[in-house]
Amino acid sequence: MIGNNKVKVLRFDYSLNGLKIELEKRKIPYINFEKYLDESVFRKVKQIRKKYKKVLILAKRIIKMDKKYERLMPVIKYFFGVRNRFYEVLEFIEGLKEFIAKEKPSMIVLPGETMDITRATSYICKKKGIPCIFFQDGNVSSETPESGETFALKKIVFGNATKKLMVKKGMLPEKICVTGSPLYDIIIKPKISET
Numbered sequence: 001m002i003g004n005n006k007v008k009v010l011r012f013d014y015s016l017n018g019l020k021i022e023l024e025k026r027k028i029p030y031i032n033f034e035k036y037l038d039e040s041v042f043r044k045v046k047q048i049r050k051k052y053k054k055v056l057i058l059a060k061r062i063i064k065m066d067k068k069y070e071r072l073m074p075v076i077k078y079f080f081g082v083r084n085r086f087y088e089v090l091e092f093i094e095g096l097k098e099f100i101a102k103e104k105p106s107m108i109v110l111p112g113e114t115m116d117i118t119r120a121t122s123y124i125c126k127k128k129g130i131p132c133i134f135f136q137d138g139n140v141s142s143e144t145p146e147s148g149e150t151f152a153l154k155k156i157v158f159g160n161a162t163k164k165l166m167v168k169k170g171m172l173p174e175k176i177c178v179t180g181s182p183l184y185d186i187i188i189k190p191k192i193s194e195t
Contacts, residue, residue: 008029008105010033011023033095037094045091045094052086085116092120107131108121114137126152140162148171152175159178159180163176163178
């Protein structure tokens, strides 16, 4: 995230703290996302939560009436059941809006756009007119959840094969930049130059 003429890393990884460990090892300053989760954010999410509290009950009723929707149940449970992922995403969106209002970033850079929160980030950026770019995160194939369209200004990919696949899925070629992969280029370049 870039704001006030400085690069700022907004840290949002709670499970294994891998990002925190890497940032601290490399002495890169960062801001914890929790800084932008205040009482107003929690109030907004609570109000939205009231509107959607019966989604799981309604989904179960619909599935009882028509079994063809049964395969949707794991997703509905994930977003509205025990995990409540829908509300986690809403909390993230409201926190992101707080970050944007307070820090006024001139650009946001994302690691991929396939996760719900990164997709939401690129959408909010587009709505607010903030340039957003995202990087290919891992291998891309016809089976991966990469979308054929993007809310981001640019998608940075490892190579032409990924670019061709993204274009085939419907992404505009002018939105895709081939830069290589720092991880794989380090491994491949010495081997190629030796032969």
